[in-house]
Amino acid sequence: MPGLIGFLLVVAVPFAMNIGISFTRWRGIGEPRYVGLANYTRLLADTAFWTSLENTLFFVVAMAVVPTVISLVLASTLFDYVANTFGQGLSSFFRAGFYLPQILPVSAAGILWGWILNPHGVLNLILGGLGMVGLQGNWLGDPGLAIYALMAVMVWLQIGYSLVVFMSGLARVDPSLYEAAELDGAGSVQRFWYITIPMLRPEIFVVGLTTTIAALKVFAPVYVLTNGGPNFSTMVPSYYSYYQFFSTVRVGYGAAIATAQTAITVVLGLIFLWAQSRDEEEDME
Amino acid sequence: MKTAMKLALALLAGLTVGTGPALAASKTFKVWWYEPADGALGISWAAALKEFKQQHPDVNVEFELKTFNQINQAGSLILNSSEAPDVLEYNKGNGTAGLVASEGLLQSLDKPFHDRGWDKILSPSAVELGRYDQNGIFGSGPLYGISDYGEFVSVFYNADMLSKAGMTVPKTLPEFEADMDKFVAKGITPIAEAANDYPAQHLMYLLALSKADAKWVSDFEGLKGPLDTKPFVYAAQKLQDWVKKGYVSKDSTGMNANDMISQFTSGKSPFAITGTWLSTAFGNIKTFHASQFLFPGNRFAPGSTGNLWVVPKSAKHKDLAYDFIGITLSPKIQNLMGNSGGLPIAADPAKITNPVGKITTTLFNKLVAQKGLGFYPDWPVAGFYNVVLQGTQAVIGGSITPKQFGERLKQAYDAGLN
Numbered sequence: 001m002p003g004l005i006g007f008l009l010v011v012a013v014p015f016a017m018n019i020g021i022s023f024t025r026w027r028g029i030g031e032p033r034y035v036g037l038a039n040y041t042r043l044l045a046d047t048a049f050w051t052s053l054e055n056t057l058f059f060v061v062a063m064a065v066v067p068t069v070i071s072l073v074l075a076s077t078l079f080d081y082v083a084n085t086f087g088q089g090l091s092s093f094f095r096a097g098f099y100l101p102q103i104l105p106v107s108a109a110g111i112l113w114g115w116i117l118n119p120h121g122v123l124n125l126i127l128g129g130l131g132m133v134g135l136q137g138n139w140l141g142d143p144g145l146a147i148y149a150l151m152a153v154m155v156w157l158q159i160g161y162s163l164v165v166f167m168s169g170l171a172r173v174d175p176s177l178y179e180a181a182e183l184d185g186a187g188s189v190q191r192f193w194y195i196t197i198p199m200l201r202p203e204i205f206v207v208g209l210t211t212t213i214a215a216l217k218v219f220a221p222v223y224v225l226t227n228g229g230p231n232f233s234t235m236v237p238s239y240y241s242y243y244q245f246f247s248t249v250r251v252g253y254g255a256a257i258a259t260a261q262t263a264i265t266v267v268l269g270l271i272f273l274w275a276q277s278r279d280e281e282e283d284m285e
Numbered sequence: 286m287k288t289a290m291k292l293a294l295a296l297l298a299g300l301t302v303g304t305g306p307a308l309a310a311s312k313t314f315k316v317w318w319y320e321p322a323d324g325a326l327g328i329s330w331a332a333a334l335k336e337f338k339q340q341h342p343d344v345n346v347e348f349e350l351k352t353f354n355q356i357n358q359a360g361s362l363i364l365n366s367s368e369a370p371d372v373l374e375y376n377k378g379n380g381t382a383g384l385v386a387s388e389g390l391l392q393s394l395d396k397p398f399h400d401r402g403w404d405k406i407l408s409p410s411a412v413e414l415g416r417y418d419q420n421g422i423f424g425s426g427p428l429y430g431i432s433d434y435g436e437f438v439s440v441f442y443n444a445d446m447l448s449k450a451g452m453t454v455p456k457t458l459p460e461f462e463a464d465m466d467k468f469v470a471k472g473i474t475p476i477a478e479a480a481n482d483y484p485a486q487h488l489m490y491l492l493a494l495s496k497a498d499a500k501w502v503s504d505f506e507g508l509k510g511p512l513d514t515k516p517f518v519y520a521a522q523k524l525q526d527w528v529k530k531g532y533v534s535k536d537s538t539g540m541n542a543n544d545m546i547s548q549f550t551s552g553k554s555p556f557a558i559t560g561t562w563l564s565t566a567f568g569n570i571k572t573f574h575a576s577q578f579l580f581p582g583n584r585f586a587p588g589s590t591g592n593l594w595v596v597p598k599s600a601k602h603k604d605l606a607y608d609f610i611g612i613t614l615s616p617k618i619q620n621l622m623g624n625s626g627g628l629p630i631a632a633d634p635a636k637i638t639n640p641v642g643k644i645t646t647t648l649f650n651k652l653v654a655q656k657g658l659g660f661y662p663d664w665p666v667a668g669f670y671n672v673v674l675q676g677t678q679a680v681i682g683g684s685i686t687p688k689q690f691g692e693r694l695k696q697a698y699d700a701g702l703n
Contacts, residue, residue, distance in 0.1 A: 027361075027384060027388070028361050028362065029361045029362070029364075029365045029384075029385070029388045029390065030388045114541075117539070118539060118540065118544060119534075119536035119537075119539045119540060120536070120540075120544070138535065138536050138538060138539040138682075139539060140481065140539045141480070141481055141535075141536065141537070141538030141539025141540070141678070141682060142538065142539070142682065143679070143682065143684050226481075227481075227671070227674075228671075228675075229481065229674070229675045229678055230480075230481065230538055230539075230675065230678045230679060230682060230684070231675055231678065231679040231682070231684050231685065232675060243668070243671060244668075246357075246358045247667065247668040247670065247671055248666075248667050248668025249361075249380065249384065249667050249668070250667075250668075
C-alpha cells in the first residue's frame with residue numbers, strides 16, 4: 001500500500017499532469033492556455049528534436065552496447081583468469097576500481113573530464129608530450145568530436161555497473177563447468193563463448209534494458225560538459241526538454257518533448273521485455 | 286484553591302513574559318541575493334544589511350545567499366508561492382523580471398520611487414531596465430525593480446605586455462588590429478576567449494554594435510519588429526576573419542569563462558574582452574598590472590544597469606523592503622561599492638580612491654554620456670541566450686557561415702515576436 005501511494009505521488013500524478021500541460025501554452029506561471037495538439041505538431045517539424053533523438057542512438061551505443069561488451073570480457077577475465085591465477089583479492093580490487101566512477105557524483109566527474117578534455121587540458125598535454133600532436137583535438141568544442149568525447153566519458157562511467165552485475169552472475173556458475181570444459185580442451189575464448197555468455201544471458205538482458213533506458217534519458221553529463229553544444233551536436237531529448245522548460249519558458253512544449261520521450265522509452269522497454277520472455281520460453285521448450 | 290490561584294498567576298506571568306519578545310520577533314524581514322560575498326556587490330550589500338539592522342533593532346533579519354541558477358530557473362515559482370522573501374535580487378531582462386512582472390507577481394515601486402526621493406538619485410535611463418509593460422518588455426510601464434549598480438563590457442589589457450611591446454592603448458579599431466598583428470607575429474594569441482560560455486557572445490555583440498545605431502539597438506532590444514540581421518552578419522564575418530588572422534583561437538570553442546580568465550591572468554594573452562563583474566578579480570592580479578579601455582571605435586558596448594531589487598507582491602513587510610533598497614542607494618554604501626572595486630550607480634567619483642573602482646566608474650560615466658549602453662544580445666526573447674551562444678561558438682569554429690548565423694538568430698528572434 002505505501003508503495004502504491006508513493007507510485008501515485010511520484011510517478012503517476014506528475015506523469016498525468018505533464019501530459020495535461022503538453023496540450024497547453026504556458027510560461028510556468030499564470031493561466032495555461034489550451035492549444036490542443038499544437039505542441040506535438042510543432043515537435044514533429046522541429047529539427048532540433050530529431051537531432052536530439054539521433055544523438056540518443058550514440059548514447060545507446062556508449063551506455064548499453066560498448067560497456068556491456070567490454071564488461072563481459074572484463075568480468076570473464078577477472079573471474080576465469082585473474083581470480084584463478086592471482087587470487088580473489090586482486091580480482092576484487094579491479095572490480096572495485098572499475099566501479100568507482102559509478103560512486104562519483106556526475107557533476108564532480110564532469111568537472112574532472114572538463115579539465116581533461118579542455119583544449120589545453122590533460123589529454124592534449126599527454127598527446128603533445130608523446131609527440132602525437134596530430135591526434136590532439138578540441139574535444140568538447142568541435143561539433144565533429146564532442147559526441148565521441150561524451151561517449152568515451154559514458155563508457156568510462158558505465159563499465160563498473162555492468163561489470164558488477166556480471167561478476168555477481170558468474171558467482172552462481174558452477175566452477176566445475178569451467179574445469180570440465182578445460183579438461184575437454186576448450187580454450188579461454190571457447191569457454192567465454194560457450195559458457196560465460198549463455199550462463200549470463202539473464203544478466204545481459206537486465207543490463208541491456210536498464211542501460212538502454214538510462215541512455216534514453218541521459219541528462220547530467222550533457223548538462224555538465226557541453227550544454228547540448230557545440231552547434232547542437234550533443235543535444236539529447238532530456239536536455240532539450242529542460243531547455244524549453246527553464247530557458248525559453250515554453251513549459252507546454254517542454255512537457256510535450258518529455259511525453260514523447262517517455263512514450264519512446266516505454267515502447268522500447270516493452271519490446272525488450274517481450275524479447276526476453278520469448279527467449280526464456282524458447283529455453284523452456 | 287490557593288494552589289490553583291498560584292498556578293493561574295504563574296501561567297499568566299509566563300504568558301506576559303513570553304509574549305513580549307515573541308511579538309517583537311514575529312516581524313521577520315527576509316532578503317535574498319546571489320552575488321558572492323567577496324565581490325564589491327556582496328561587500329556593500331552586507332554593509333547595507335548591517336546598517337538596516339542598526340536602524341531596525343526590533344526586526345529579525347533573515348538573509349539567504351542564493352545562486353544565480355536558483356533564481357534564474359525557479360524564480361517565478363518562488364515568487365508565485367508563499368515562500369517569497371520581502372526583497373530579492375532578480376535578473377533583469379524581458380525573459381526574467383519582465384516575465385514575472387507581467388504575470389503580476391511583483392509590487393510596483395512607483396510610489397516609493399517618488400515618496401522616498403529615489404527619483405532624485407536615479408536618472409530616467411538608470412531605471413529604464415526596471416520598467417516593464419504588460420507584455421513584460423522593458424523600457425516602459427510601471428517600475429518594478431531598482432538597480433544600484435552598473436556593468437559594461439570593455440577590453441581588459443595586460444599593461445606590462447603592452448609596454449614591453451612598445452604599445453599604448455589603441456584609439457581606433459585599425460590600431461587595435463595592428464597591435465594584435467604584432468602579438469600574433471610573436472606567436473601569442475592576443476585575445477583570451479571562451480566560446481563554450483558567455484564571453485564570446487559579448488565580443489560578437491561588440492562587433493555587431495560597431496555597425497549599429499541607436500534605433501537598431503532600441504528596435505532589437507524592444508522586440509519592435511522582425512530582426513534586422515545586418516550587424517550580426519557583419520559581426521560573424523569579422524569574427525571569422527579574426528579567427529583566421531589568429532586574434533582569437535579556434536580552441537576557444539572548447540573553453541569556458543574560467544579558462545578565459547586563467548588564460549588572461551596567467552599572462553598568456555594580453556587582452557580579455559569581458560564585463561566589469563571581473564574588474565575586481567583582474568584588479569587583484571599580482572604578477573602584472575591589468576587595466577581596461579572601451580572597445581576602440583565603438584559608441585555602444587554591451588552594458589546596462591545591474592540586476593534589480595524587486596519586491597514580491599506577496600511580501601509581508603514592503604515598507605522594510607523599501608527601507609533596505611533606500612540604504613543600498615545611500616552615498617555611504619554606494620561609495621563603499623566603488624572603493625571595493627565595483628561600479629556604483631550613484632557614487633561621488635571624487636570619493637572613490639580604489640584604482641579599479643575609479644577606472645570602471647570613469648569609463649562607465651563616459652559610456653553613459655555618449656548614450657552608449659547597448660544592453661545584451663540575449664535579452665529580447667526568452668531562451669535567446671542559448672541560440673546566440675551556440676551560434677557564436679559555431680561561427681568561431683567555422684561550422685556555419687555568417688549568413689547562416691544571421692538566419693538562425695532571426696528564426697529564434699522572430700518566433701518571439703507574437
